[in-house]
Amino acid sequence: MHPALEAETLYIQHFRRRDEARPLDYYLKQMDGYTALAKALKMAPDQIIDEVKKSNLRGRGGAGFPTGMKWGFIPKQSPKPKYVVCNADESEPGTFKDRDIMRYTPHLLLEGMAIAGHAIGAKVGYIYIRGEYTREAKLLDQAIDEAYAKGYLGQKILGTDFSFDITVHRGAGAYICGEETALLNSLEGKRGEPRVKPPFPAQAGAFAGPTVVNNVETLADVPFIINKGGEWFSRLGKVERSGGTRLISVSGHVKKPGVYELPAGAVTIRELVYDICGGILGDKKLKAVIPGGSSAPVLTADEIDVVYDIEPLMKIGTMMGSAALMVVSEDYCMVKLIKRITKFYAHESCGQCTPCREGCKWMEDVLHRIEDGHGREQDLALLLDIADNINGKTLCALGDAAAGPVSSFVRKFKADFEAHIRGKKCPNA
Amino acid sequence: MPQCLIDDRKVEFTPGENLIEVAKKVGVEIPFFCYHPALTVVAQCRMCAVEVGMPGKDGTVQMMGKLQTACSTPPAEGMVVKTKTEKVLKNQKSVMEFLLINHPLDCPICDKSGECDLQDNSFRHGDSYMRYTEERRTYLDLDMGPVIKKNMNRCIHCTRCIRFGTEVAGIREMVAVQRGNNTEITTIDGRPLETDYAGNYADICPTGSLTLKNFRFRKRAWFLKKTPSVCEGCSRGCNIELHQDGNVVHRTLPRTNMEINKYWLCDEGRFNSDYVNDADRVVTPSLPGASGLAAVGWEQALGAARASLEGKALSVLVGSDLTQEEASNLKTFLGKQFPKASVFHYGTKGIKTAADDAAADKILKRKSRTSNLHGLEKLGYQGFTGLPAGTEAVLLFRGGRAELPDLSQARHVVGVGVFMKQDAAAFHAVLPGPSWAEKDGTIVNFEGREQKIRRSILPVGQSKNLSEILMLWANQGGKTGVA
Numbered sequence: 067m068h069p070a071l072e073a074e075t076l077y078i079q080h081f082r083r084r085d086e087a088r089p090l091d092y093y094l095k096q097m098d099g100y101t102a103l104a105k106a107l108k109m110a111p112d113q114i115i116d117e118v119k120k121s122n123l124r125g126r127g128g129a130g131f132p133t134g135m136k137w138g139f140i141p142k143q144s145p146k147p148k149y150v151v152c153n154a155d156e157s158e159p160g161t162f163k164d165r166d167i168m169r170y171t172p173h174l175l176l177e178g179m180a181i182a183g184h185a186i187g188a189k190v191g192y193i194y195i196r197g198e199y200t201r202e203a204k205l206l207d208q209a210i211d212e213a214y215a216k217g218y219l220g221q222k223i224l225g226t227d228f229s230f231d232i233t234v235h236r237g238a239g240a241y242i243c244g245e246e247t248a249l250l251n252s253l254e255g256k257r258g259e260p261r262v263k264p265p266f267p268a269q270a271g272a273f274a275g276p277t278v279v280n281n282v283e284t285l286a287d288v289p290f291i292i293n294k295g296g297e298w299f300s301r302l303g304k305v306e307r308s309g310g311t312r313l314i315s316v317s318g319h320v321k322k323p324g325v326y327e328l329p330a331g332a333v334t335i336r337e338l339v340y341d342i343c344g345g346i347l348g349d350k351k352l353k354a355v356i357p358g359g360s361s362a363p364v365l366t367a368d369e370i371d372v373v374y375d376i377e378p379l380m381k382i383g384t385m386m387g388s389a390a391l392m393v394v395s396e397d398y399c400m401v402k403l404i405k406r407i408t409k410f411y412a413h414e415s416c417g418q419c420t421p422c423r424e425g426c427k428w429m430e431d432v433l434h435r436i437e438d439g440h441g442r443e444q445d446l447a448l449l450l451d452i453a454d455n456i457n458g459k460t461l462c463a464l465g466d467a468a469a470g471p472v473s474s475f476v477r478k479f480k481a482d483f484e485a486h487i488r489g490k491k492c493p494n495a
Numbered sequence: 496m497p498q499c500l501i502d503d504r505k506v507e508f509t510p511g512e513n514l515i516e517v518a519k520k521v522g523v524e525i526p527f528f529c530y531h532p533a534l535t536v537v538a539q540c541r542m543c544a545v546e547v548g549m550p551g552k553d554g555t556v557q558m559m560g561k562l563q564t565a566c567s568t569p570p571a572e573g574m575v576v577k578t579k580t581e582k583v584l585k586n587q588k589s590v591m592e593f594l595l596i597n598h599p600l601d602c603p604i605c606d607k608s609g610e611c612d613l614q615d616n617s618f619r620h621g622d623s624y625m626r627y628t629e630e631r632r633t634y635l636d637l638d639m640g641p642v643i644k645k646n647m648n649r650c651i652h653c654t655r656c657i658r659f660g661t662e663v664a665g666i667r668e669m670v671a672v673q674r675g676n677n678t679e680i681t682t683i684d685g686r687p688l689e690t691d692y693a694g695n696y697a698d699i700c701p702t703g704s705l706t707l708k709n710f711r712f713r714k715r716a717w718f719l720k721k722t723p724s725v726c727e728g729c730s731r732g733c734n735i736e737l738h739q740d741g742n743v744v745h746r747t748l749p750r751t752n753m754e755i756n757k758y759w760l761c762d763e764g765r766f767n768s769d770y771v772n773d774a775d776r777v778v779t780p781s782l783p784g785a786s787g788l789a790a791v792g793w794e795q796a797l798g799a800a801r802a803s804l805e806g807k808a809l810s811v812l813v814g815s816d817l818t819q820e821e822a823s824n825l826k827t828f829l830g831k832q833f834p835k836a837s838v839f840h841y842g843t844k845g846i847k848t849a850a851d852d853a854a855a856d857k858i859l860k861r862k863s864r865t866s867n868l869h870g871l872e873k874l875g876y877q878g879f880t881g882l883p884a885g886t887e888a889v890l891l892f893r894g895g896r897a898e899l900p901d902l903s904q905a906r907h908v909v910g911v912g913v914f915m916k917q918d919a920a921a922f923h924a925v926l927p928g929p930s931w932a933e934k935d936g937t938i939v940n941f942e943g944r945e946q947k948i949r950r951s952i953l954p955v956g957q958s959k960n961l962s963e964i965l966m967l968w969a970n971q972g973g974k975t976g977v978a
Contacts, residue, residue, distance in 0.1 A: 077586035240674070257671065262538045262567045417671065417678030419539045419651065429675035431629040448626055455589035458561045459541055 070332040074302060076311055078327040088205065090212040093173040100173070100218050101288035106181045106473035107226045108384075114185040119290065120296030122309030124375070127153055127281030128162075128359065129463075130376040137278055139268035140186040141244075146275035148188040150179050151253065154195040154202075154246035154282045157239055158359035159410060160390035162314035163325050164282035164440075168195070168202040171286065176232060178285035180219065184231045186278055188494055191232040194249050196238035206234050207457055224411030241414035243383040245462050246279040247271075248416065254289045270447035281388075283313055292428050304333030305375050314338070314374075314461045318355075318393035319347040331375035335365070338374055339393055351396040359389025360407045363474035384474070398425040399494040400482045404475040405433040411468035425456040429472050441487035449476050497572040502579060514544060514565040518578065525578055526587060526616045528594075528701045529653040533660055533758050538567040540653055542616065544592045546577040562586055584620075591621035597632040598702070599648045607703030609716035613651060614640070634679055640687030642762055643696050643705050650680055650704040653752075656696045663759065664690040665857060680704070680850035691859060694765040698748065698758070709766060710746045712740075723750055725938060727816055727866035727896055728764035730852050733939035734747055735760060737768065737932055737951035744768040744932050746952060754831040755940070761859050770895060771930045771955065775915045778956025780884040781925040788919060793926075793957070797967055800909045800924035807887035807907060810835055812911065814881060814897030815842035815868040818936025818948065820873050823963045825892065828965045836890070839879035841872045842897040848877035852941055861941055865897050866931070870939030892961070893921075895930035911964060927958040934960060 080087040082096065090148040093099035101166050103178065106114055140148060141261045156164040159215055167175060179191040193429030202230025209403065213219040235253055237243045243252045247261035250272050287310055291299045300309035303421050317323045321344030335355055346352055352367040357374070365372075370377050376386045394403065414428035416454040432445050450473055457469035476483060485493045496507040515525050516532065528540035548558035550573045562582060577583065587890075595617060597888040602608040605949045614894050627882070634647035657680065658671045668682050668689055668734040682688060685889035688696070719738035725863045726733040726747070733756035736748045745766050749760035770776065780796030783946040791799075813830055815823060829838055842865035846852055852863040872878075879900060882889070893899070895913035902908055910919050912928035919925045933954045954960065959967075 089970055242674075262536060411674060415675035417673070417675045418537070419656075420541050420590050420593045420651070423652065423678065424596055427632075428593075428627065428629065435629075441782060455586070455593070457585055459544065461538055461541070461587070 068333065068337060070337070071342065073329045074288070074331060075312075075327045077167065077171060077174075077313060078325075079324065084170060087170045088172065090173060090209070093171070097171070097174070098293060100177055100224075102292035103177050103180050103218065103354070104224050105114055105331040106184055107224060107228055111185045111187060113415055114292065114349065115180065117228060117296040118185070120292055120301035120447065121291045121293060122296075122307055123284065123287055123299065124305060124308055124376060125281055126287075126312070126388070128158065128385075130386065132236055133280065133284055136268065136280070137182065137186055137377060138264045139229050139266070141269070142187070144187075144276050145271070146274050146357070147190065147341060149272040149277040150182045150186065150188045151250065151272055151277055151279045152191065152193040152282055152285055153279055154180055154193050154199070155249060155421075156199070156282070156388075157241045157244045157467060158361065158390060159391045159407070160315060160356070160359045161388040162315045162317075163389065165199060165202055166313070166325050167282050168206055168288050171310045172206050173213065173242060174286040174289055174332055175206075175211060175282055176213050176219065178288035180230045181288050183402075184228055186276070188278075189231065192231060192232060192253055192272065193234045194237055194243070194253055195376060196244075197237040200236075203234055203236050204450045207228050207380075210234065213300075218355035229427055233494055240414045241410075242462075242464060246463065247278065248462070251276065257416075260417050260464075263459065303330035305373060305377070307377065308375050312375075312389050315390040316343050316393070317390070318482050319350070319395035319398070321345055322349055326464075328369050331378070331477040333369040333374055335372055335374050335391070338391060340371065343393075344356075346393065346395045348395070352393065353396045353398060354394040354400065354469070356392040356394070358385045359390040360392065360410065361470060362387045363470045364478060366478050376413050384470075391397050397494065399437075399492055400475060400479040401433065401437045401486050401492065402494075404471060405430065405437050407471050408433055408468060411464065415464060415468070419461040420467070422460045422468065423458040424454050425465070426468045428452055429468070431473075436483060436486050437492060439486065439489070441483070441485060445487065446480065446483055449473075496571075497577065498741045499572070500568045501576045508570045509933065512570060513965050514545075514568050514570050514576065517570050518565065518576070523578055526567045526620055527566060528612060528616070529655060529709075530676075531655050531658075531699060531758075531766055534564045534655060534699075537654060537658070540594075541650070542620075543585060544586050544590075548575040548577075549573065550575075554784050575864040584818060587620040588622055591617050592625065592627075593918075594620065595625065596627040596629075598651070601703075603790055605649065605703040605710075606706045606713075606716075607649075607700070611703060616674065617811060618681055632676060635682055637685050639682060639705075639838060640693070641790040642693040642708060643688055643711070644708045644711055646679075646704055646706070646773070647679055647681070649702050651702055652680060653701055654680065655699045655701065656705060659695060659699055660690065664692045666690050669696070672874055682880070691761050691763065691856070691860070692759060694762050695759050697748070707746065709769075710794065714740055718764075720951075722949050723819055724932070724949045725866070725946045725950060726756075726760065726764040727894070727938070727948070728761070728767045728768065728864065729855070729859075729861040730863040730866060730868050730941040731755060731861050732866060732946050733760050733764055733859060734765070734946075737958065739932075739952050742952045742955070743772045755944070758858055759859060763860070767852070767896065767908070768932055770843055770913070770915070771932045771952070773915065774953065775917065777914050777925045777957050778927050780927060780957065781919070783923065787924060788916065788921040788922070790808070793959070793967065796924050796926055800926060801968065803835075803907050803909060803923040804888050804890060808885050809836040810882050810886045810889060810894070810905070811836045811838045811890045812892065812900065813838065813871065813876060814891075814893040815839045815840045815863070815871045815876075816866040816894030816896040816931065817867060817912075818894075818931075818934065819867065819870045819874065819890060819937055819945070820935075820936050821894075822871055822876065824856065824962055826874060828969060832969060833890070837883050837886075838876065840868070840876040841879040841900050842868055844898055844900075847940075859901050862923035863941070865894075866940070867938040869941055869943060870937070873939060892928075894928075911961070911966060913958075927956065928961050928964060928966050929954045929958050933958065
C-alpha cells in the first residue's frame, strides 16, 4: 500500500459508511457535528477568517483561490444583505467528489456554510446544485430539515443572536452555471450568463449584495479547520501553500476508478495512477492523462512524474482544476477524445461573447472533419490559431477551458492527428 | 483632472467616463460592436480589447498579460493604454473572422450596406481572406410586426437590441433564446414588437439583422442626401436627419442631441415624413370641379379664393405646425387683409393651449402632436375652441400635420398649405403650401427651445412657400407683375 493512503483523512472513512453516515445522529456522534459552529459563534468573524487564512485552504472548485483571502474581500459594512453561496454545480467532466459529500456528509457542508455566514456577516445561504443531482438535492433538503429541527439553522442558532437560513436551488443542467457569476445570474432567475467583472461577487454578487461563492468541498473543510485549527489543517498538506486533503475523482482506463482522499501534494500522478488506482485497465500502456477535469491541458505518459497539486501542475502548463484525473490508455483515439471534449464546450458555451460562441463550434467542426478522415494538412495550424484566438480573449474562463485542451492535444499528439489526415480515416477504427 | 496615456497621448478624463470615449478625445478610435454609450456595458463582442497597464509602486508600468476590453475598463490615473500593438491587432482580426464565419456576406442586397458597423470594421480591421470551410449557421426568419424586418443570419449577437428594449424603451420584448453557437436573438414567443420606439432597434443594430420594413430595398444608403432638421411630430422637437433622393424623402433618422432626444426617435416621428410625397397630397392649386377638386393655375385659384371670402364673416385657423417666420408673416398679412377676422391656432384635438401640453409617455412623446404650439402662443395666437357664431367662411392654414378641426358648419373653406385630397374635398379652394421638409424655419419646443428646421427637398409639385402665396394674395395678382 502506498504510504499516502495511510495519512489522516477527513471524509473517506465516512463515505465508506455510505447511507449510514448521512443522518444528523451519526454526524453529531461520529464527526463532532456542529461543535465547530458552536466554537465559531464564540469567535469574532475576523478570527475565523484568520484561521481559514492560516489553514492554506485553497478553493476546491477549480481556480484554487485562497479561501481566507476571498472571505476577507467581503466588506464589513454593507447596505445590502450579504450572501454565502455554495457552488454545487459540479459540472466539470470527470468530477464527482462533491456528490459524495452531499450524499454522505451533507451536514459538513451546512455547518461550513453557517460558519462562513458568521465570518462574513451573512444571514442567508444558497446551495446552487447541479440540475442532474436530483437525489442529492433531496438529500440536502432532508439534512437541512434535520438541522432546522435541532436549531443548527434558522433563528438564534445555539442560543446566540446569529441566524442563518439555507435554501437549495436547483440548476437546469448548464455547465456555464458553474462559473460563479453565471451561477449568481441563474440563482436570481436570469439567463445563466457570466457577468462582466469587475464588480466581483465580493462587491456585488447575488442580488447585488456582497457574496462569497465557494465550492462544496471548500465549505465542508471549514468545520475541520475551526475544530482543529488552521495550522493543523495546513500541515495535512504536503506542499507549501496548499493545506488539507484533496478529494480526487479518478476516471478513465484505470483498474480502480473512484473518489480518493489524499493529503494535498502527497503523490505524483504516476503514483496515483499505478500505486493507488492499480494501474491501467488490461495492463496496457498509458497514453495520456487529463489532470484537472476536461478543461485542463493534457499530459503525455512522459509528463506524469509531477506532484499532483496546484502549483507543480501550473508550472508545467496545465492545472489541477477540480482534481479530476482522467486516464487514457494507449489504444484510445486522441482525436476522438478531443473532438468529444470540444463538442461539450461548444454545446455548453453560453453564446455571449464572440470568440467562444463562434470559435468553439468551429474547432468542433474541424475536429469532426479530421476524425471522419476529411482533414487537411493546414487544419492543425488552423486549430492552434483558433485556440489561440479564444484563449484569454473571452468574457469568462469557458473559452480558456475549451482552447487549452485543443492546443495541448494538437501539440502533444500531433502524430495521431497526422495519421488521421494522411490516412483519411481513424487508424484505430 | 486625472490623466491617462493612450497610445502615447496624454488625455484628461472625468472619473466614470468610458475608456472608448476618452480615447476618442485624442483621436484614437477603438473599434467596437456591442458597446453603446446609452446602454449598459456587457463586453461581449471583444472587439474593443486593448492592452492596459498600471504604474506599480515604483512608478514603472506593468502591462497586464491579458487584453482588457476598453468598454468595461474604467480609466484610472496613470493608466497606460495601447491600442495598436500586435496583440491588439491580432485580436481585432480574429474577432472579425469569428463574426464573419457565419455571416451571410450578402452586402449587395442588404439595406445596411454602406452604413454597417460590421462592414466598416471588416474593411478596417479584418482580413480579406477567410479560412472557414464548414457549413454556415442559418436561422428561420420571424415576422416582428410592421416596423422591423429581422434577418437572424446577419446577426452578430451584440445584444444591443435586448438592452435597448429593457433599458430605454422600458419593455422586455427582445430576448436571447437557445445558447452558444445556436443563440438566437428574437422576441418573446416570437410575438410582434410592441414598443412605439421600434425603429430604434434598426438604428442601433450594428449590422443588417434588424432593418426598417418601410425602407427595405428602397435606396442604397450612399445615394441619400442628408439634411439635419428637427422632427415636427410633437412639441418635443427631436433632432433628426432627413434622407432624400430625387426630391423624395426616403427616411428619417434620429440625430444625437443629449438635451432633447439623446439617440432616439419614436416611430410616429420616424414615419411622419411619409405624407410629404404621398400620391394623395394636393400639390397643384385646385378648385371644385365636376368630380371633386380640379387642378387650375395659381392666378385662377387665388382669384376664386379671394372672391369666395369677399365680405363674409371670417374665421382664420392657423395650424400650430407652421414655423415662427410663417406665423409672424401671417399675422401681418391678416392684420392688413382681414382686420375683422377671428384668428385661432389649432393642432391637436383636446390641446387648446400650451398649458394642455404634457408628456405623453416616459420617453419622448408629448401630447401636442404639432411642433410649434408653444411658438404660436408666444406670438399671441389664441387656441381654437370652436367657430364663433355667425362665421360664414374659414381661411385655413396648415403645415401638414395639424389635426383638422370639425368645419362642417362653415359654408366656405379656403385651405392654404398641405392637404390630402379627401380632407380638401369640400373646400372652395386649395392653395398648396410646403410641408416642413420643404422649408427652412424656426420652431419652439415645449421647453421654449428655438430650433431650426432645414429644407430637405424642393416644394413638391406646384406648391409655393407661404410667404410667396401671401404676397400674391396681397398684391391682387398682376399688380406687381408676379403671378
